[in-house]
Amino acid sequence: MQPEMDTLLQFFKTLANENRLKMLGILAERECGVEELATLLDLKAPTVSHHLGRLRELGVVTMRVEGNDHLFRMDVDGLRDLSRRVLSSLKLEQVGALADGVAYDTWERKVLDVFVEGDEIKALPAGYKKRLVVLRWLANHFEPGRRYSESELDALIERHHPDYCSLRRELIEEHMMARESGVYWRLPWQMPDLTT
Amino acid sequence: MQPEMDTLLQFFKTLANENRLKMLGILAERECGVEELATLLDLKAPTVSHHLGRLRELGVVTMRVEGNDHLFRMDVDGLRDLSRRVLSSLKLEQVGALADGVAYDTWERKVLDVFVEGDEIKALPAGYKKRLVVLRWLANHFEPGRRYSESELDALIERHHPDYCSLRRELIEEHMMARESGVYWRLPWQMPDLTT
DNA sequence: TATCTAATTAGGAGTATATCGAAATACAAT
DNA sequence: ATTGTATTTCGATATACTCCTAATTAGATA
Known part of the structure; x- marks a missing residue:
């Protein structure tokens, strides 16, 4: 998991709450204490305190202390920087x-495990x-650049499966191989060799 | 609650999940079926189906049908439009x-309810x-533009609270009133009258 | 020091979300 | 028609989150 994933998740999770979004809106316009926010949002102080903690942890709200009051306001720079980072992601x-972090080959391995045994x-x-x-x-068994006659191709395919006729047709249809005047060749392909 | 709030919440909630984010990453690079995604993410098909539903509902993933497979991919335009809308918010x-939707005056009303009774x-x-x-x-009781002598001011303050001395000083300190050579006047103020 | 105020922390109840297995559905191929 | 494959829907469980009350902490005031 790349480092951005953590940031992204924290960002979305923190902002995925109506009351926290409202807080951010309020704190963009005025500096507030916990009790005041609790009144405005019709919540209890501990709840507000908890939400503020998360917003602060994310870096979109700052706090300063004035006597007994803890006064919160939106962190303009923090929000801007985070937004940019998230948007660019x-x-x-x-x-x-x-x-x-995803292993793209597991799917193909799994399919081949089921439908292919050795060379067959x-x-x-x-x-x-x-x-x-x-x-x-199957296409991976043919060398790019080399040219095959139809009988040669069919024989090679038949080593893997008896229905060389359907397979030859489908290789062409899916643009894994090409044919011109009875000669076949493999088309370039981006997939790595995953022979079982 | 303005209409943007719903969109914003749906956006953040949907993207606040690691597996959905990974899906989006995968579907940005290749078109996948449910079973394939389930393998890649080590989840079961019903779970993947559920997540895809939410991504589709949000409008960042599209689906097409190919035989029995439902093939999903990222909705480039949808994601771009949504990102823009969210970022601008x-x-x-x-x-x-x-x-x-927040009633900003509830807090001040509440405070005044506790500390002020009538005019006192x-x-x-x-x-x-x-x-x-x-x-x-208190400042709201003085007309902007009018000039008060100190004794006049003190008398007026005293009608609301005996400690006119502290109150006069604090009105000046908080820049609600100003003084020059013994004459006081109220400074312009943005707050509406909330006299209990 | 004792008291008051504001905020935080701890713990618990209720709700929402993620995930799974089982059953139902849609569609193709025999 | 029947069988087989891929997906979706349904129902249940486990986890995470929101919000509360009660208790604790930090700071200011008397």
């Missing part, structure tokens, strides 16, 4: 980073998504 | 609007904040 180029395709998945995984695994 | 000029100040609050409220109430 939600930008299109950045939002993918939220999945940084035990069964062709019915669902589209899973079928794609197996097709990619 | 957190801008300094806007954030005060979060407190639109029953007791001077010890705390700073409450003392300010009573001082403002």
